[in-house]
Amino acid sequence: MRWLIFICFYIVIDIYAFQAVKTLTKNNWIHISFIVVSLIVLANFIFQFNQPNPAGGFSGGRAYAIGLVLAFMVGKIILTLLLFGEDIFRILAATYHKIFTPSSSFVMPERRKFLSQLALGIAAIPFASLLYGMYWGKYNYKVLKYSLYFEDLPDAFDGYRLTQISDIHSGSFDNKEKIEYGVDLINEQESDVVLFTGDLVNNKATEMDVWKSTFSKISAKDGVFSVLGNHDYGDYVEWESDAARLANLNDLKNVHADMGWNLLLNEHRFLGKDGQRIALVGVENWGAGGFKKKGDLDLAGKGLAAEEFKVLMSHDPSYWQEKIKSDANNYHLTLSGHTHGMQFGIEIPGWFRWSPVQYRYENWAGIYQEFGRHINVNRGFGYLAYPGRVGIWPEITVIELRKGPKPA
Known part of the structure; x- marks a missing residue:
């Protein structure tokens, strides 16, 4: 029918x-x-x-x-x-x-x-x-740079640079040369740390077989950290059994390790510099509506004091609206992806931005601030379903953390 x-x-x-x-x-x-x-x-x-x-x-x-x-x-x-x-x-x-x-x-x-x-x-x-x-559009990578100011940022981290990528969706790729160019562009930013905010594959860990060597080239002084997105759990394809689905998820976790990425599963790590530190927190996917809800912010931040400076990775930005932005543990900066900016829209930097996805997600692309806390929603490195991008280009985000009030 x-x-x-x-x-x-x-x-x-x-x-x-x-x-x-x-x-x-x-x-x-x-x-x-x-x-x-x-x-x-x-x-x-x-x-x-x-x-x-x-x-x-x-x-x-x-x-x-x-x-x-x-x-x-x-x-x-x-x-x-x-x-x-x-x-x-x-x-x-x-x-x-x-x-x-x-x-x-x-x-x-x-x-x-x-x-x-x-x-x-x-x-x-x-x-x-x-x-x-x-x-052409799907490989038209853009490097977007932001400076965010925090009065309680530890002094040693003034000028600290984060590179964020998201939504690789490796099963969609069809041009190795273009992907290698994108990976080179990530490394050219020479950030202190690289953070990946989920959806490495469309469905299966085997999608990474031909791309693992390429993405393992991504490096940073303080390492590469990652979280899972909704597609990484393999929920959108039929499996012969639950055991097979779970085995696929375990294989995908091993892919992160094989590439030298530190996968955070509702847990946190510390990044240290000159005797000071900031917390890097990673939650599993939590999405409003029918999306996977494995994220556990309370577990991931357990033991962290509210006054400690924190950067949180959460694939779906709806979790920020639901819990993160108002959480008593004070998450200063959240990095998300998921929306892809719908891979279609109109953007005139500093003046106008529109995509149909904005009617589904309040936070869908770029930097937002509420309650003195920030979220960046990355437009994604790859693509899904429609094999292209129009107006909303694939993104590599570079965020510089700065100490003090934002200049007037």
């Missing part, structure tokens, strides 16, 4: 889009080409989703099938809405003439060519953007 509804919807918007093409040209070859391409995109989508997919999720040919259908459908939906609006006008105009000029026959005004041209031009923008995002 779901396939039937999708196919019917696809055909309906295709028919509307075809009307614009017919208005612009009478060339039968163009008409035939439009129909053939639409059918190929639809057929490929159905074919890919009916093939065995041992890794589960949306990767490989299945991901590109999603991307192509999305690009074509978004463009055609916009085209359909514009043409439907013109059709309403045409019906109203014809009805008006029928009522007020009864001697005339009911004639539907012809579709105006310039409106079809305008509609096609507008629809081409998201269509081209989504294709761009699939082939």
Whole structure:
């Protein structure tokens, strides 16, 4: 039934889009080409989703099938809405003439060519953007740098630099050269510590087999620390047994260790410098709604005093809203990911930022502050489902901790 509804919807918007093409040209070859391409995109989508997919999720040919259908459908939906609006006008105009000029026959005004041209031009923008995002945007890494000021930061850590990455989703990758460039970019920041905030894989630990040697190159003076994200637990793929699912999770934990990463599972470590220290706290995934709720902030921070300076890693930013920002243990800075910025949106630094994901998550990208406590939501290093990014680029965050009040 779901396939039937999708196919019917696809055909309906295709028919509307075809009307614009017919208005612009009478060339039968163009008409035939439009129909053939639409059918190929639809057929490929159905074919890919009916093939065995041992890794589960949306990767490989299945991901590109999603991307192509999305690009074509978004463009055609916009085209359909514009043409439907013109059709309403045409019906109203014809009805008006029928009522007020009864001697005339009911004639539907012809579709105006310039409106079809305008509609096609507008629809081409998201269509081209989504294709761009699939082939170039997903590896358009951006290094975003922030300086955050804390009056109670230990003196020795004034100027201390953290690099945060998140949401690698290694099962989606298809270009080793680009990924190695991204890893090199991480190391070029020469931060004191590198922090990874979850979702190393889409579903299975084996996704890292071909990428483990690449990501093991990430290094920092004080080490690389990590936490788990919701995808790391393997909950989005079928397993032959619970034992197999748990074995996969254990294998993934070993991947972190094999790469030299320090995986924090509701626990904390200390980073020391010149006889002073800050606490690095890592919780397992906790997400609002139906997401995995393994995070235990009380356990992770057990034994820490409220006055100690703390940096917390929590994959899902909803935990910050739910508990972290108001916790009596005073978590100064929280680092999260998870949202990907929906991999689609518009950002004009310092002026405007929008993505559909903001209607689901209050904290979805960048720095936020409440109660004197901060959270950074990283837009993610990788991608999932739609194999691309448009406007919301893959991110490497560098945060410099500074002592004292924020300059005016």
